[in-house]
Amino acid sequence: MNLILTNFHGFWALLGIPAVILIHFLQRRAKVETVSTLFLLKQTQRESTSGRRFDRLVNSVPLWLQILAVLLATWLLLQPRYVKAKSTQRIAIVLDSSASMRVFKDKLPETIQREIPRLQGNAANIEVWLMESDPSKAKIYQGNSTEDLLTALADWSPSAGATEPTNTLRVARSLVGSEGAVSYITDSPLANHAPYNSSTIAIGEPTDNCGFTGVTFESDGPNVIWKAIVRNYSSTxxxxxxxxxxxxxxxxxxxxxxxxxxLTTLQGAFPKDHTRCRLVLSADAFDLDDTLPMVVPSPKPLFVTSTLPKETVFLSDRMLASFPNLKPAPEFAAADLIVTSTETTPTTQHLMVFPQDKASSRPYLTGNIVATKHPLTEGLNWQTLLVRESYSIPHAADDEVLLWQGNRALIYLRTHPNSRKKALIFNFDISRSNGMKQPALAVLMLRYCELLQREKVAPETRLTETGEPLQITHHTGADAAPLVQNIITLAGESLEAREIPTSRNDLSAPEQPGFFILSQGDQALLTSATYFADTREADFSDCATEESPASSMASAVDHHTRDDHLWRIWVCMILAAVFGAWWFTKSGRKESLPETAR
Structure with missing residues (x-):
């Protein structure tokens, strides 16, 4: 049974032993007795004639009894406790999920092997949770074996951005309870002490690193030019x-x-006859930003056609010339958006409605202009818009009014209840207003086109950042095929494919740089190259080594150990030793005197 000495102040009691010995070095002054003969002097105890001073140490029973009493008193003051055989200490170790931790991953096994015995304290057994600071990640290990924990740690590959550990530390504390131990391991010292009575260990150090931070593309005739930025994060x-x-x-x-x-910029032409390529830097300690996968971006096109009369057809022409990713529809049935002046019900295609008023000049509308809070109108200023009175297209109760002037709905959004197609209706004659000079109206039209683009189920090609949340429009419903994310090589060979239920809305790009295709059925919805672009995680200038222990809790000692149940015996032995020393001292004095002098 393991023994724990919990009160180190008891060691001061050991100073009583030198004190007892010093006292026994001192001798009493001899008493002068007048006797008639000298033969009795042979049986007297040799005593000092000069009083109390250091003399030889006399071995005696009182000396050893007094030393025994001091030792027993020291034992009681140390408050010995015995470890309970079935006691278990719960330990939660939270690892920083940020990508920068991969540089110092080789330090983790040694750090954890040193930390677990310290956190175990007085308990006989342990139960350990190994978790990431990213609350969306599953736990790495749970059990009572340090060896199995280290085996699971070997497969851990941190790649997230900067993560606030508070939520995970709260979960960790709830798992281990108030008497458990929580430790947070990171690469940079925290500005404030970790919450929930958690100890903190920083294992980082400043490390040199160069890496890619981003890429842009430009068209140069038939060629596509890439421009990649390389950054040196080091101080040298x-x-x-x-x-x-x-x-x-x-x-x-x-x-x-x-x-x-x-920083410096690299540039070149995207290789012809290739859909994928990548830039590679020479290897350094941080590998995530040493490669930059690339594909030529190709957004989803929005096909537009117009049924406007000749007087206002310039509206659709300007849209096609100014707004990105808008293309004229090859045929009317293939159009995603119809710009019209007569239709108001979006049955099979989206609409943008600009009604016309054949009447001559009418007075301007009066009343306050008020914009409804809506993503399409957020941040836009409409106070300089001048609109003339004209016939009004009545809006339904289900329509979303975006702009009012007085009691008149100037702009509203209509959604078909079955097809979910949309119509943006301008309830005034735009050609008889100053609307074409209003930036707010152009931005509103652009936002509406971008909204239709996002909602369109069609293939697109673009770059993504590692771990980036993906907003992909896909078919839903009971008969819809599941989504499939296929990670591929530079040559297009499949490395890993996994199905994703269409009900999930937490899609994200892979956490490692590379290429992937997200498809549904036979249609590829997204073809992407994923690269690492978190400059905060690529900068190691603030990394350092530091330890900040948590405050100890006496309740944990009480929980895992029990006190000395023999303390009453030790007290009785102390009293017996003190009484015995007094008894032998008294009897020794009487025996040392001659019988005639007693």
Whole structure:
């Protein structure tokens, strides 16, 4: 049975032993007795004639009894406790999920092996939870084996952005209870102490790193030009090499030198006859930003046609010329959006309605202009809009009015109850107003087109950041095919495919740089290249080593140990030792005197 000494102040009681010995070094002054003969002097105890001073140590029973009393008193003051055989300490270790932790992952096994015995304290057994600071991640390990924990840790690959650990620490504290231990392991010291009585261990150190931060594309005739930014996060000048890889080969490596904490731009033509390529930097401690996968972006097009009369057909022409990703429909049936002046019911296609009033000049409307709180009108100023009176298209109760002037609905949004197609209706003659000079009206029209684009189920190609939430429009319903996310290689070969139920709304890009295709049935909805672009996690200048222990709790000691049930015996032995020392001292004095002198 393990023994725990919980009161270190008891060690001061051991100073009583030197004190007892010092006292026994001192001798009493001899008493002068007048006797008639000297033969009795042979039986007297040799005593000092000069009084109390250091002399030889006399071995005696009182000496050893007094030392025994001091030792027993010390034992009681130490308050010994015995570890309960079935006691279990619950331990929750929370690992920082941020991508920067992958640089210091090799330090984790040693740190955890050193931390668990400290957190175990006086308990005989342990139950351990190993968790990530990202609350959306599943726990890494739960059990009572340190070896199994380290095995599970070997498969852990942190790749998230900066994560606030408070929520996970709260969950960890609820798992272990008030008497359990919670430890947070990160790479940078926290500005404030970790909440929920958690200890904190920072295992990082400043590390040099160069990496890609982003890429843009430009068209140059038949060519697509990429421009990639490389950043040096270090405080010293760094030299690295880069190359462009395709499915059929790679370019020769080129060397670049970056000054301390500087940026540089690389550019080149996207390889023809290839749909995928990637830029690769020479390897360093942080690998996530050393590769930059690329595909040529191709947004979902919105096909537009117009039935406007010649007087107002310029409205649709300006939209096609100014708004991105709008294309003229090859035929009327293929149009996603119809710009019209007569239809108001969006049955099979979306509408943008600009009614016309054939009447001559009418007076301007009066009354306050009030915009409804809506994503399409957020932040827009309509106070300079001048609208003339004209015939009004009545709005239904289900229509969303976006703009009022007095009691008149100037602009409203109508959604068909079955097809869910939309109609943006301008309830005034725009050609007899100053609407074409209003930036707010142009922004509203652009936002409406972008909304229709997002809601369109169609293929698109774009770049995504690692772990980025994905908003993908897809078919829903009982008969809809499941979504399939297929991670592919540079050559297009499948690495991993998984089905995603259509009911899920938490889609996200992979956490590692690379390529993937998100499809439904036979249709590829999203073709993407994923790259790491979190500059906060790529900067290791603030990393350091530090330990901040949690406050200890006496309740945990009481829970895992029991007090000394023999303390009454020790008290009795102390009293017996003190009485015995007094008894032997008294009797010794009497025996040392001659019988005639007693």
């Amino acid at each position: 000048e760094q030299t690295c090499t880069w190359k462009l890889e395709t499915a059929t080969g790679a370019s020769s490596s080129r060397e670049i030198t970056l000054k301390a904490e500087s």
